[in-house]
Amino acid sequence: MYNLLTTKYVKYSYSEWLNELKQNDKCRLKIDFSEEPVLNLSERKLIFPSITAFQRGEHSDGIHLLHEAEKFAERYQEPDYLEVMKYFIREENFHSSYLARYMHFYREPLKKEIELDRIFREIRKSMGIFSEISVLVTAEIIALTYYTALGNVGEKLNSPALSAICQQMLHDELRHIILQSYTLGHLRHDKKVALFRKFLMENTTIAVWAAYGNVIQEGGFSYFAFRDENFGYLEQSLHLVQK
Template identity: 25%
Template structure:
């Protein structure tokens, strides 16, 4: 899954994604305009501290500059490179939303965290296709977290941030699936089986890290960790099935 040229796709196939990401800015503005950013965070001290820790880690994870990913995409078509650039810009916007959430909660950001360091180094050590597969894994297992923030976050601003990000991530997953689809079909059956097995191992590990790092935040939003874990792996399974179909 580390091949570089395999990720090159015709510009026609990715022009729709460039259009989507470009027009998406209007939807972003509309959703964010509905959030009362000046509203005070009237949360119990314990709940506030839990959300601060969780948001700090997500802010760090979403805040990568994407330069390594874009460098690996230099052999791709023009529209695919532009779509990837716009995708990275949306992820950076998610980081900015978590920073605004932290401001709302009266807290600052982190400079580093072990889970982000490990995941970042793993992604950067591999080729474009594998980095995209890891990107898909991270977003698939994070989806239940964003959804529960949107549905039952303990504060209107928190729910607004969850809504804004969850809507984006649905499209991000579809975009990554579009790039990866067909790649596994070119592999021999034994190699494809091994790749899928390793992919599942990574997904289980990623879901476990989220459960450990953000379990208290999930519970604060009414989602038990065990239920999150099952939902995360179902989300990943759907993504993999769409990729190999």
């Protein structure tokens, strides 16, 4: 598990986040497909259901989120926040495109609708910026564990493209969790909120494991290790919120 609390990002203001996201935007991942292996059917069945779902989940037009971000920026007198979230959404769409390119290389079709993703989007829109960011950070924490596992699978399959994509995702998502925690720190954050976030994490962990536990397990996590990892990051996020 990565220690988020010792990174330089924990002290960032929104203007520093804006600078960070702009810098990162200048050096996007170039994926090298020249050394890719031929994957057999069972290898494809192992990795592509979850990659397909995360490819969809990473993509967003961000209209609702930006609407809420605008209100937040005004209410908390944080003029950079809206721009930060525009760059953030752009970064997430790059994630989606990395996975899309990987799928395209292996001739896997993209999917427009994933049930779990649809439910997530509904909950996100239910309670303004609080639900947007709480649900988002839950998904990003799970993504951090998932990409750790998928990166391990990428090594096993000798797929340098998959390893490189997962490495980039880990770099980016780790920062996102700190950014969202900073935002949640502006909002109400008492015991009830912490309980809500744990409830969200518990249920999402179960749902993601039910759907994609096989690839996560292949990547080195038992169910309890996966759950512990997710809850470990949640504890770190709750700690950041209280700072």
